[in-house]
Amino acid sequence: FxxxxxxxxxxxxxxxxxxxxxxxxxxxxxxxxxxxxxxxxxxxxxxxxxxxxxxxxxxxxxxxxxxxxxQLNCSEATPPETWASNPAKETCIWQSGEPEQDWRQCSLYGDTHLRTFGGELQTCRAIGAWPLVDNAYLEVRVTNSLFGKKATILSKVTVGIRAHGGCAMETVYEADIKDSPLPGVFADGATLAGKGVRLVALSPNRVELVLTHAGARLLIRRQGDFLSVALRLPPTLAGEQLCLRGCSASERLPAPHGEPAWLLEEADVACRAANLTGAYLDACVFDVLATGQKDMAAEASGAAVADLQELGATTPYRIVQQPSAAVEKSASAAAIVAGLLLAAVLHAKGCTVLPGAVR
Structure with missing residues (x-):
């Protein structure tokens, strides 16, 4: 030719x-x-x-x-095998030498809880669209919306896949809280997007998106009025977005306080029934109190955590929140009382207490 x-x-x-x-x-x-x-x-x-x-x-x-x-007269060229029948070849497999046990997990769910790559569980109030992850292979954006009078929930997940040779074509996947079932196709209606991309509807309300060439796996779930996304990435692709740096201090919500004991007990029972413990249990109780949907919130929280655990995530080592005003006031009062007691003891023993020495 x-x-x-x-x-x-x-x-x-x-x-x-x-x-x-x-x-x-x-x-x-x-x-x-x-x-x-x-x-x-x-x-x-x-x-x-x-x-x-x-x-x-x-x-x-x-x-x-x-x-x-x-006009190129390439009639003798043989079309490549279809992506559906041709699983990802070696060229579309992530190869970096990083052991899979070191790969990072991140999730956003509930009202609104962020499990960071570093293992923290944060409760955030950030309305609007935010980048969860952004690297050379994909971008995951999340949209948070108001729910009721005092709750925010994840309402939309947008995954932008970037072109990468024969492994990935540039495309977008979108899941909205209003979608029932969740879409099993990309935004343009296609079901295929390259040898390294796999989109699977695991159930009507649960979708898996895998990018083998990037070592990425995402699980998107709709549970009642709640949407969640969990993902796993190699550490070198973590980026600098929400999954790594978390929410800003001003966006973190305080732990609930001032709730009736019976309401706290009901929330605790519902969340324990969803097999939640530790920081996940605390986050679930927060959701139940904020949304007023006891069973639905607990089930959604349990399902989102199950997705995280399927991706290999361990239990968060701590939950990061702003201390509530009541907690701060209580701590301040306790410090004052302790100071007065110390001053009284020192005075009784004939010691001089310098002004400002006890705070």
Whole structure:
């Protein structure tokens, strides 16, 4: 096969048209990995074009690309094996030498609890969209919304997958709290996005997304009125977003206080029934009190924690919250009483108490 001047002209104008128009049907994903002069890549592009033919048939860029590829006379090129029947090859497997037991886990769930890569469990109040993870392979953004009068919940998860050779095509997965069931396809309607990407609907309300070339695994779950996301990454891909640095101190919520004893007991019983202990139990009690949905909040919390544990996460070593005003006032009062008692003892023994020595 010999290239002619007309081949270059067709490809040049095709490329210029493509660059200056928005992609509405996903045809650019077929063009992104094309490398001029390679019939193997042409075959892969044709295979991709056949999958988007129905959605893109009326798109002028689709017709331009098809025409350009036809003029290359690569009819003998063999299309690559389909991604569905061809599991990720060695080239699409994360290889960094990091043992899997050192990989990090992160999760966002409930109202709203963040389990960081470092093992802290934080309760945050941050309304809006925030980056949970952002690296060269993917971006995970979470959207928090108000729920009732005093609660916030995770309402949307957006996973942006970045193009990575034949392992991944650029695409987006979205899960919304209103989705029932959760989508089993990407935002453009496709079910495939490269040899290293696997999207599986484990149940109507639970989805798994795996990027083998990045060592990433995500579990997204909808439980009643609650949405959760748990993920696992190699430590070198942790990034500097919420999963690593956590919420700012001003966004962390204090532990609940002033609640009736019977209400605390009911919440505790419901959360223990969901097999929660330690910091996870405390977070669950917080959710029950904040949302007023005793059974639903406890079940959602238990399910989210189960996803984290499936990814290999251990129990958080501590729960990080702002101390409540009541706790601070109590601690201050205790310090004053202790100081007065110490002053009284010293005075009784004839010791001089210097002003400011007891605080």
């Amino acid at each position: 010999r290239w002619s001047f007309s081949h270059f002209v067709v490809l040049f104008y095709c490329d210029e048209f493509i660059r200056f128009a928005a992609d509405k049907c996903g045809v650019l994903s077929c063009y992104a990995n094309y490398k001029a002069g390679s019939c193997d890549n042409v075959a892969e592009s044709r295979s991709c074009l056949s999958r988007v033919e129905k959605e893109c048939a009326g798109d002028f860029r689709y017709r331009l690309i098809v025409t350009a590829l036809d």
